[in-house]
Amino acid sequence: MQRTSLVFAIALGFIAATPVAGQEDAEVRGIIERTNDMLAQWYAAGEIDSVAAYFAEDAWQMPPNHEPLVGREAVRSFWSQAVGIGAWTFDLDAQDVVVSGPIAVERGSFSLAFEAGSGSRIPSFQDRGNYLVLWRREDDGVWRIVWDAPVSSVPMAQAE
């Protein structure tokens, strides 16, 4: 019986240690979904240092109809100003995630409601569309956004 238990324990160990591709992908997808939820909360709360912590140092974020934000500091600076003029309510919905080693590519849909604060030169607006995000598992084990490309699907004339 002892011997059987040992074999069973070894077998369990192998099962635990052997990566199952599907399970791993689902795990990464879960991490991405939870990070998206946190990001949406932080954008809404104006907690931009927390947002920036999930962008890689060499990140590129590409806001529609705006020059790209290159580097974590550019992301932090842009959004620190942006949350000063109003409230940004994002909904981020991961629709498909492809994982390969230390990178993952997410395709999702988003909606955005901007509610202008007093004195904002930008009027309130709503937007929606789809996005691609390249994620990278960095040396500290955290999955961060490397490249972020949101594409508005709202026709030009209605976009503002």
Added chain:
Amino acid sequence: MQRTSLVFAIALGFIAATPVAGQEDAEVRGIIERTNDMLAQWYAAGEIDSVAAYFAEDAWQMPPNHEPLVGREAVRSFWSQAVGIGAWTFDLDAQDVVVSGPIAVERGSFSLAFEAGSGSRIPSFQDRGNYLVLWRREDDGVWRIVWDAPVSSVPMAQAE
């Protein structure tokens, strides 16, 4: 001498068969750059069947301010109509390519000049911006576009 030659031949065989990460990445980047050049030529020439052949069956293309094109047939149909109303001159410039196994993610910049033909309801326009593309090496060895997210960097008011 025969023995030395044999060892040398085996060593060469190993060198040829051992993938060197940097070289492989450069090779994939080269394939992507050549495909981009061909795509630009085919868009300009209206050869949309050739364009569509480099999109995966399950491709998503996300034209700015338009609903996404889902599937190769949607890409073919959209562009077949589009090239009927004018000339589309793309310049696609891969700036960074991340390769991991059978996928690659490309970050690039683009410019687009649309010259309206007679009877087009859309006036001539120019656009420029940045994009992310997810590429996949498919079973036939061809790298195809799976997801394509181009983001205009032209401010709203100037975009048309």
